[in-house]
Amino acid sequence: MKPEPEPQWGFFGHRRINRLAVFALPAELIPFYKQNIEYITEHAVDPDKRRYATRHEGPRHFIDLDQYGKAPFENLPRGWNEALAHYTDVYLVDLRGDTVKIIGEGATRFENGRLLGAENNRSIGLQGISTKDYQTFYNQHIFPQYYEDIWQVEPDSLAKVLGITLPCRSIFAKDRLSEHGVLPYNLLHMQRRLTDAFYTRNVAAILRLSAEIGHYIGDAHVPLHTTKNYNGQLSDQIGIHAFWESRIPELFADKAYDNFVGVAEYIRDPQAYYWKMVLESNSLVDSVLLIEKRLKQSLPQDQQFCYEERLGVTIRTQCTAFAQAYQEALRGMIESRWRASIQAVSSAWYSAWVDAGKPDLRKLNFRPDEKELEEIKALEASLKKGKIQGREHE
Structure with missing residues (x-):
């Protein structure tokens, strides 16, 4: 028997968020993204795979804001170079x-x-x-x-x-900065890179960066990506990370969530936008932890965990009824963050395109070249080794 293996929104969640974001785009962008929707969907999880290849990848997925005192964490510079120099x-x-x-x-x-x-x-x-x-x-x-x-x-x-x-x-x-995560700084960096890719009409880079910024935006909407207590290890709640962002969306996102969000909006100040995103997530950390702890104390152990078969493997995971109770106790928090992720991903793509001068994408066709295929093979090989560089689980 194995514990549930997938971190972050889960491979399911990241892929679904990217896919749904395509349908929140304005009319000028939908044809290009729909034409490449399978790539955008499949490669949404590449940043997770890269965590097995390099120690520099992990910090891009989180930021321990509580390392820097109390909100709004004014002693943490918002600019990347300034923050790195300061720490x-x-x-x-x-x-x-x-x-x-x-x-x-x-x-x-x-x-x-x-x-x-x-x-x-x-x-x-x-x-x-x-x-x-x-x-x-x-x-x-x-x-x-x-x-x-x-x-x-x-x-x-x-x-x-x-x-x-x-x-x-x-x-x-x-x-002293990177060990506590660089998520909002990485988001701004990715936004600029995506804008550059649109400007140069580099279709391979547009698609790769679109898929990957979608992943990081998804992470930024998860409260437990903004705290040192990222998996409940400091409060005797080991496993809460995957429970909140993998188990519950897998059970309810397609069946119960309203996955049609508003149309993408132009991001006028990306730095402020991405910092607001992680600060909002951080403001929910206490509720995520306290409500789960309270719920566990009210239910017997045999009603909390069940065994399921996945791909021929028996795993121990949260019972559906327990997951439903936690989701209801959170009063729509997970669905709200899920929907906000979809809209933010779409807005990031749209804003990069606008900032690049709204290039005509109708004649851009994508076929992976030899370099692209080799990079994909390298990621898969790193994943199969099964050794994450850095934190085992955000």
């Missing part, structure tokens, strides 16, 4: 071989090139330099190393911008 610590290896933090919380203070001791203030390593100047330095010297295992900093370049001497063996930086 990057810089360390110096001195001439004796000791490692000292010089930029970041609890950094060691410098004065006249000498170390003076630690203070609980993240800016103390940056006396005499403006935030703007440090951001420029960061963008030029540290940010380009984002996908590297080790972020090296040239001592002379940092010494110059700080206006001090830095006698040392080496300097390196550590990212």
